[in-house]
Amino acid sequence: MSNNQISKLKxxxxxxKLLLHSxxxxxxxxxxxxxxxxxxxxxxxFYNPNIHPHEEYLLRKEENMKFAKKYxxxxxxxxxxxxxxxxxxxxxxxxxxxxxxxxxxxxxRFIKTSEYAYNNGFDIISSTLGISRWKDMNQINKSGxxxxxxxxxxxxxxxxxxxxxxxxxxxxxxxxxxxYMQEYCGCVxxxxxxxxxxxxxxxxxxxxxxKYYSHSNEEASNN
Numbered sequence: 001m002s003n004n005q006i007s008k009l010k011x012x013x014x015x016x017k018l019l020l021h022s023x024x025x026x027x028x029x030x031x032x033x034x035x036x037x038x039x040x041x042x043x044x045x046f047y048n049p050n051i052h053p054h055e056e057y058l059l060r061k062e063e064n065m066k067f068a069k070k071y072x073x074x075x076x077x078x079x080x081x082x083x084x085x086x087x088x089x090x091x092x093x094x095x096x097x098x099x100x101x102x103x104x105x106x107x108x109r110f111i112k113t114s115e116y117a118y119n120n121g122f123d124i125i126s127s128t129l130g131i132s133r134w135k136d137m138n139q140i141n142k143s144g145x146x147x148x149x150x151x152x153x154x155x156x157x158x159x160x161x162x163x164x165x166x167x168x169x170x171x172x173x174x175x176x177x178x179x180y181m182q183e184y185c186g187c188v189x190x191x192x193x194x195x196x197x198x199x200x201x202x203x204x205x206x207x208x209x210x211k212y213y214s215h216s217n218e219e220a221s222n223n
Contacts, residue, residue: 006164009038011124013155018042019076019117021109021127024182025064026213028128029173031161036071043122044068047078047112049085050105052188056208059180067177078112085187093189098136101189106140110147110156118151126157131170133162134185174213181211 011018020035022028022044035042046064051057057080068075088108092101110127117125127144130137137160144156160166174181183206184194195205 006034006037006169009034009040009159011040012157013124015124015155015157016041017122017124018157019045019113019120019122019125021045021047021113021125021129022064023048023127023129023186024060024179025067025177026170026174026179026182027131028064029067029177029179030166030169031128031131032067032071032073033173036073043074043076045076045078045113045116045125047109048186049079049081049108051186052082052191053208054080054082056182056186059209060182060186063180067179076116078116084108089187095189097134097185097190097193098139101187102136103139103143105187106143107146110144114147114151114154118154123153124155124157126159128161131161131166133167137162171213175215177213179213180209181213183211 018035018040020028020031020042022032028044032044044064046061048057048060051060061077065075065077085105085108089101089104092099092104095101106129110125113125113127117123125144125148127140129135130140141156141158144158148154148156173179184190191206198205
């Protein structure tokens with residue numbers, strides 16, 4: 001599907017200003033370009049205290065920031081408070097991917113996004129997390145709707161970013177831009193579990209900051 005065939009996006013409910021929570025450049029790249037092409041007024045909000053270690057966090061944030069700067073998209077760099085994230089997810093260390101820990105993580109990030117949006121003139125929020133095939137879109141949407149429920153006039157956009165081959169275009173943009181390739185969701189428990197699986201399957205452990213997308217590989221981001 002060519003860019004000319006992709007339908008233009010339109011904010012629902014006559015909303016006009018979007019705050020887009022972004023988890024990383026690979027997941028957000030195509031979405032950011034589509035929003036630009038659709039002439040939607042939006043700003044990127046980077047708040048991901050789950051990402052571990054700090055070296056990985058900086059790689060993901062700075063790459064996303066660089067891509068936003070390339071297209072002159074406003075970028076909000078929110079606080080990195082991993083201690084609060086560990087407190088919120090305490091007791092959930094052994095929850096599986098898509099389990100209760102992920103819900104708590106989404107809630108934390110979207111509540112912060114909603115608070116900023118409400119206090120800074122945005123009337124709708126959304127997140128790039130849903131484009132990843134590794135994520136449960138219903139789980140993400142429920143957290144988003146929960147987060148905005150405390151703020152009058154603020155909505156969560158449940159748009160399915162995977163529509164019209166969105167996941168495929170995400171990979172193509174990542175290859176074109178040679179984005180850093182995340183090989184685990186982001187949190188310390190995801191890193192632990194991924195490395196455990198790799199060890200059991202005789203594969204090398206993850207190395208931070210080593211692997212990048214290119215047109216010679218076909219792997220997708222799992223953030």
